[in-house]
Amino acid sequence: MKLLLKNAILFDGKTIHSGKTDVLVQDGIVVEVGEVLHADSPDIVHDLTGLILSPGFIDLHCHLRDPGQEWREDLITGSRAGAAGGFSTLVCMPNTDPPVDNAALVRYILEKGEECEGARVLPSGCISKDRNGKTLAEMGKMALAGAVLFTDDGSPVVDSNLLRLALQYSSKLGSRIMEHPEDRSLTNGAQVNDGICSTFSGLKGWPTSAEASDIFRGASLSLDTGVPIHFTHVSAAESISAVRMAKASGCPVTCDVTPHHLCLDENMVIESGYDSVFKVNPPLRSVFDSDALWQGIIDGTVDAIATDHAPYHLDEKDLPFQESSFGIASLECACAAVISEWERRQEPCSLERLLSLFTSGPASILPRKWEELGSISPGRSADLTVINLSLMRVVDVDKWKSKARLSPWDGRELRGWPVMTVVGGKVVCSQLDESGVGE
Amino acid sequence: MEWKHRHVLDLDTWQKPELLHILEQARSMDEFLDRPIKKVPALRGKLVVNLFFEASTRTRVSFELAEKFLSADVVNWSVSGSSVGKGETLRDTAWTLEAMGADAVVIRHGAVGAADYLARKLKKSVVFNGGDGAHAHPTQALLDLYTAWKNIGSLEGKKIALIGDVLHSRVARSDIIAFSRMGSRVVLSGPATLMPKRVEALGAMYEGDPRAAVSDADIIYLLRIQRERQEQGMFPSLDEYHQFYGANSELLQHAKHNALVMHPGPINRGVEIASDVADGSQSMILGQVRSGVALRMALLYVCLGGVRQ
Numbered sequence: 001m002k003l004l005l006k007n008a009i010l011f012d013g014k015t016i017h018s019g020k021t022d023v024l025v026q027d028g029i030v031v032e033v034g035e036v037l038h039a040d041s042p043d044i045v046h047d048l049t050g051l052i053l054s055p056g057f058i059d060l061h062c063h064l065r066d067p068g069q070e071w072r073e074d075l076i077t078g079s080r081a082g083a084a085g086g087f088s089t090l091v092c093m094p095n096t097d098p099p100v101d102n103a104a105l106v107r108y109i110l111e112k113g114e115e116c117e118g119a120r121v122l123p124s125g126c127i128s129k130d131r132n133g134k135t136l137a138e139m140g141k142m143a144l145a146g147a148v149l150f151t152d153d154g155s156p157v158v159d160s161n162l163l164r165l166a167l168q169y170s171s172k173l174g175s176r177i178m179e180h181p182e183d184r185s186l187t188n189g190a191q192v193n194d195g196i197c198s199t200f201s202g203l204k205g206w207p208t209s210a211e212a213s214d215i216f217r218g219a220s221l222s223l224d225t226g227v228p229i230h231f232t233h234v235s236a237a238e239s240i241s242a243v244r245m246a247k248a249s250g251c252p253v254t255c256d257v258t259p260h261h262l263c264l265d266e267n268m269v270i271e272s273g274y275d276s277v278f279k280v281n282p283p284l285r286s287v288f289d290s291d292a293l294w295q296g297i298i299d300g301t302v303d304a305i306a307t308d309h310a311p312y313h314l315d316e317k318d319l320p321f322q323e324s325s326f327g328i329a330s331l332e333c334a335c336a337a338v339i340s341e342w343e344r345r346q347e348p349c350s351l352e353r354l355l356s357l358f359t360s361g362p363a364s365i366l367p368r369k370w371e372e373l374g375s376i377s378p379g380r381s382a383d384l385t386v387i388n389l390s391l392m393r394v395v396d397v398d399k400w401k402s403k404a405r406l407s408p409w410d411g412r413e414l415r416g417w418p419v420m421t422v423v424g425g426k427v428v429c430s431q432l433d434e435s436g437v438g439e
Numbered sequence: 440m441e442w443k444h445r446h447v448l449d450l451d452t453w454q455k456p457e458l459l460h461i462l463e464q465a466r467s468m469d470e471f472l473d474r475p476i477k478k479v480p481a482l483r484g485k486l487v488v489n490l491f492f493e494a495s496t497r498t499r500v501s502f503e504l505a506e507k508f509l510s511a512d513v514v515n516w517s518v519s520g521s522s523v524g525k526g527e528t529l530r531d532t533a534w535t536l537e538a539m540g541a542d543a544v545v546i547r548h549g550a551v552g553a554a555d556y557l558a559r560k561l562k563k564s565v566v567f568n569g570g571d572g573a574h575a576h577p578t579q580a581l582l583d584l585y586t587a588w589k590n591i592g593s594l595e596g597k598k599i600a601l602i603g604d605v606l607h608s609r610v611a612r613s614d615i616i617a618f619s620r621m622g623s624r625v626v627l628s629g630p631a632t633l634m635p636k637r638v639e640a641l642g643a644m645y646e647g648d649p650r651a652a653v654s655d656a657d658i659i660y661l662l663r664i665q666r667e668r669q670e671q672g673m674f675p676s677l678d679e680y681h682q683f684y685g686a687n688s689e690l691l692q693h694a695k696h697n698a699l700v701m702h703p704g705p706i707n708r709g710v711e712i713a714s715d716v717a718d719g720s721q722s723m724i725l726g727q728v729r730s731g732v733a734l735r736m737a738l739l740y741v742c743l744g745g746v747r748q
Contacts, residue, residue, distance in 0.1 A: 194636055195636055195637055196637050196640055198635060198636060199635035199636055199637040199638065199640055199641060200451070200574075200612070200640070200641065201551050201552075201573075201574050202551050202572055202573030202574040202575075202607070202608075202609055202612055203551050203572070203573070203574070205635075205636060270451075273448070273552070273555035273556075273558070273559065274551060274552030274555045274556070274574075275552075275555075275559075276552070276556075315528070318530060319528070319529065319530075319550075319556070320529060320548065320550040320551070320552040320553035320555075320556040320571070321550065321551055321552030321555075321556070322549075322550035322551040322552055322553075322572050323550045
């Protein structure tokens with residue numbers, strides 16, 4: 001299959017090329033990148049004038065609920081939602097039912113993922129058997145089967161000795177340890193940020209110290225073992241400082257932030273009348289915290305943006321705030337939400353920096369064989385995302401491919417949407433005709 | 440004045456003129472409570488549903504009396520136990536209420552945000568929050584305001600000391616907002632482990648020493664201490680609590696000599712309040728109960744009845 005993309009503004013994973021660039025894709029590979037390319041009888045040609053052509057977006061952290069919780073989402077709807085959101089690769093979390101703590105389930109996800117005709121789905125595996133935080137899971141077999149990360153996400157690894165063992169044991173497997181940073185003894189029953197929101201609402205506060213302290217601990221273990229550790233959904237200023245300090249002292253730590261922590265804050269919980277669409281773990285924080293996350297993006301502390309897409313059935317989410325489940329669904333509007341916020345903040349970082357957080361940044365956290373997904377260059381797998389920075393659209397969750405029907409962005413007008421997603425040379429989602437640019 | 444609040448969910452957006460308006464209406468309702476025939480046709484033909492998910496005799500009866508004195512048709516719907524996983528969801532209950540044609544719903548629920556949630560779901564009914572988790576109890580705060588205002592007049596510049604478990608108290612949150620909007624100085628005291636993080640944002644300041652907190656106070660407001668909090672390790676013992684923060688005659692000496700002593704009830708004698716203080720001449724506790732009916736009548740009237748043609 002030959003796909004010719006012409007006149008694009010090319011972002012290759014690192015820099016935005018000046019002028020217009022063409023990219024030729026054949027049999028799943030990027031064959032040529034150049035100013036004016038010609039191809040013999042291409043199957044599809046798109047004129048991408050005015051549009052950005054980027055490596056396909058990679059989401060390091062999303063919950064696809066499959067196996068076992070398919071009333072919330074499954075690999076098919078999740079992978080299609082990802083594609084609709086401009087993601088060519090999704091790393092799905094292993095806190096399913098049963099949890100992904102063995103090679104058989106890793107293979108299940110890879111096989112079913114291939115049938116989805118959406119984003120590429122890469123499985124992550126649990127750090128501990130049965131996600132129980134007590135003993136190591138068979139990380140060797142899982143890595144061999146294709147698990148790209150190990151995490152007990154949903155939960156931190158409470159036992160420091162187990163985390164240390166996990167770091168040591170996994171060090172040669174190529175797949176990193178991802179820690180959900182939370183000290184459970186400080187967050188028992190907590191539902192909102194410990195600050196303005198907890199004060200006004202009467203809900204128990206989730207202090208930022210619960211997140212930062214876990215990061216300090218993990219960073220120290222990482223330095224001790226010499227093995228990289230990745231902290232996910234970092235939400236607080238204090239935590240960004242902890243990551244910054246750790247990096248400065250030579251700890252091999254990395255971190256990601258979510259679109260909701262970049263774009264939303266605790267005041268919205270109050271102003272919305274405690275609408276449960278704003279309920280999430282870790283909670284929406286103060287404006288001071290979200291400002292610090294953006295600062296972390298500017299100075300390189302933040303390595304990636306990961307959605308932590310957490311879909312629920314209406315019966316689990318459409319409830320009074322205190323009773324509702326924790327989680328925000330965002331795959332299909334994450335890109336536009338972040339770009340809109342970036343514009344609202346008057347472009348605090350370069351567009352290249354922003355796009356790298358969706359592409360080369362997350363790719364660098366994955367095992368070496370997948371790193372090429374974060375860039376566009378001849379010989380590499382053709383995973384691509386086309387973005388229309390000026391397209392404005394109102395988010396309508398009823399039209400979503402995801403099973404989720406509640407999201408904090410529902411009804412909001414956002415700007416900067418993905419308009420085409422390509423996975424391994426195959427167009428899995430395209431709205432190019434809609435925006436006026438077509439074959 | 441033109442009333443602009445549709446529901447009564449919390450007092451966050453209420454300003455002083457609106458609070459005063461309700462207090463003045465409550466005063467007229469109060470006078471009427473002494474009449475031999477306690478019936479006003481203001482809400483005749485209106486259906487009010489009291490939807491109580493938490494057991495509460497005091498508040499429910501107070502609302503029920505107010506509704507009946509205003510001639511409304513009243514349905515009491517008590518749901519024991521959590522709504523989650525048992526029987527109807529609040530969403531389904533909302534649709535049922537709408538189908539029943541309820542003009543107003545008074546809801547008390549254990550979950551923060553329940554009243555807001557119901558208000559979002561109901562297109563026609565007016566929602567009154569009778570208490571949602573630890574978040575808000577606007578009618579309690581209003582009746583507290585009314586009791587204080589009735590007895591000491593203008594609250595501008597007066598000092599009110601709130602002592603106890605503010606962290607878990609919806610009454611405290613609503614009272615802090617209400618009294619500070621009226622221009623009072625609100626000082627909180629109690630163990631630091633039982634204080635919210637950002638009380639100044641609500642309109643109060645924290646004073647660790649209760650004697651300093653009540654110094655020259657016009658009102659001392661005591662909050663209930665729940666045994667679970669001690670069991671959760673938030674303070675070492677009830678005895679230690681009472682020694683430092685219990686309202687006894689010694690503590691009262693630091694306040695103004697005719698300071699009002701208030702409590703939302705039910706009281707824990709010997710814990711947050713000594714018996715002789717609870718039953719003493721400065722205690723407004725029973726007065727608050729009477730104020731409750733008058734205030735709720737005023738609120739229902741303003742939000743639902745108003746001027747009839």
